[in-house]
Amino acid sequence: MAFKTKLAEHEIQLGTRQYRIYPEGEQIAWIWQLFGANRFVWNQFVAAFEARYEANPELKFPKIGVLKSWLPLMRKEYEWLKRVNSTSLQFTVERFSDDMWAFLTKKQVKQGKPRFKSRKYYCQTATIKNVKYQTKTGAQAQIAVLSPHHLRIGKKNGITLRTSSLHNLRNVRIQKAVISYRQDLDRYYISFSVVKDKRQLAQYQVKSKKTGKAVGIDVGLGKEWLVTSDGKRFGVPDTFKLEKAMLKRQSHCDRNRTAIEKRAARFNHEHEEKIDKHDYANWQKLRKTKSKYQLKIRNIRYDYLQKVTTELVKGYDVIAIEDLKVKNLLGNHKLAHNIANASWGMFRRLLAYKCEWYGKKLIVVKPQYTSRICSECGKKNPRFAHMKTRDWIAIREWYCPYCHAHHDRDVNASKNILARAVGLGSKISKIQAGAQPC
Known part of the structure; x- marks a missing residue:
């Protein structure tokens, strides 16, 4: 399997942190040598196994330990590979092993056979593990933050890079770093996979205020991108x-x-x-x-999502959302562009990890009929049963034919989501068989 460090009992995964780096001169040459070495090793393994299985398709794929044992032989044959960080080449072999196993076992439907990589591809990447090595002064890490705008990567033949602000890397442990180059932007980036001590999060959760409030959230398209059960509305950023x-x-x-x-x-x-x-x-x-x-638009949306999710997590102790299958919804080609721009998946991921940080609770409920059921009496409106999608989307307000309550479509849906989350879903989902609209 690819590089997966076992976390200690007191550690929690915090995801990734991405920063822009500004290499110059020899630093650029060092990075491109790293890209070239990883691409060369990958292509060598792809070529070897294509020839191997053409000759004998029944051969079993070797385990990761056998694949890694070939690296020293390659570095002995190609002397220039010795000038490249060894942990990066090891990660390339591990990723190749994962991709081959996924292809051979068909665990993923769309997983194809590993292909050759080209230097003309618009995005070049290389991964470095943050393992420790021994020096005269003691053990040191492969990746070290020297100052808020400088970091060191590698051993004696490593480099020192100037970066954007690294203040988010305080009090965390770096597992690995991914250096990437975007040809279309002509920019270099570095992404860190980081973990944090749970005990520090626990202290932070104690300091965070408990509001005792619960909220249901209904997401949508257009100007009213997000509506809460207490009537708050969030639009989309103007891009x-x-x-x-x-x-x-x-x-x-x-x-x-x-x-x-x-x-x-x-x-x-x-x-x-x-x-x-x-x-x-x-x-x-x-x-x-x-x-x-495109990058400006993405940054504006991501910044807006961060601010909205932080406001929600700080304002409520229990948050309920719908379990939307975004991938399936993208099959509607008339709405696919708007659904993709709404970033529902990113919104849910940000809420999930922030609720864990702040000690709040996130509940995911089924989305069926949340907009068509009256949040007052719990009965489904029969008027919407045979409507087409375009006609149903156009209705923003409606009256319940049973209790005559007036509903805003999105607020009503968010109330139903909250009711399902706190255990009142059975009451809402029941529709009396003998009831007739007035």
Whole structure:
């Protein structure tokens, strides 16, 4: 299996932290040598096993220990691999083993056979484990934070990098670091997988105030992106101008892609030297501009999600949400773009880990008929039974035909979600068989 450090009983996984890095000169050369070595080792293993199974398809796939034993032989044959961090090459072998086992056992339906990697791919990555090594002064880690804007990676032949603010790495333990380069943005990033001591979180939870409140949350599309059971409404961040500019660049890319590909094909036909569309400076400039707009939009949405989830977790002790299957909902091609932009999955993930941090409770309930059941009498409105989706989505307010209560669609749904979460779901889901609308 790939690198999975066993956590101590007093530790908790905190996910990842991503920062931008600013390498220069020899640092860039060191990073690209790391990318090249990992790509070379990966391609060597892919080629070896393609030849192996073509000759004898019935051979069993070796275990990870056998695969790792081949690394010293490769480093002996290719001397330049010795100048690269060994833990990074080990992680590449472990990931190759995981991908091959997933492909052979068919654990994932869409898991294909590992393919060769190209240096022209828009995103290059390399992972370094934060294992300790012995020095004259004692044990030291592969990754060390030197100051709020500087960190050291590797042993004696490692590098010191200038980064964005590292204040979030205080009082945490770094498991591994992933260095990446985005060609479309021309930027370098580093992501850390970190864990924290549970005892520190417990002290923080004691300090956090208990409100004694519970809330149900209904998520939607459009201006009213999130509605709570007590009537609070959260809209979506205004990224209309950025999206318009991004779509303009996207359409420009689409119009010029075919022309550039034809121009490259004509050049390749007339010359021995081969090129492709990525060799054109104007094409690279256009892709970079489009990607920067996409990055701005993503950062605005992510920042907004962080602020909203923090406000909810600090304001309520119990939070109830729907168990939405976002992947299935994306099958609706008319709403797929809006659903993807709503970031429901990210919203749930942020709520989950923040509730754990603050000692709050997150309850997930079934989403069936939360908008169609009256939160006052608990009966389902028969008017909506045979409506088409587009007609049902257009209805924002309705009256209950049984108790004549007036409902805002989203507030009513959030109340039903809260009722199901606190144990009143049985009352709401029951519909009296003999009841007739007034």
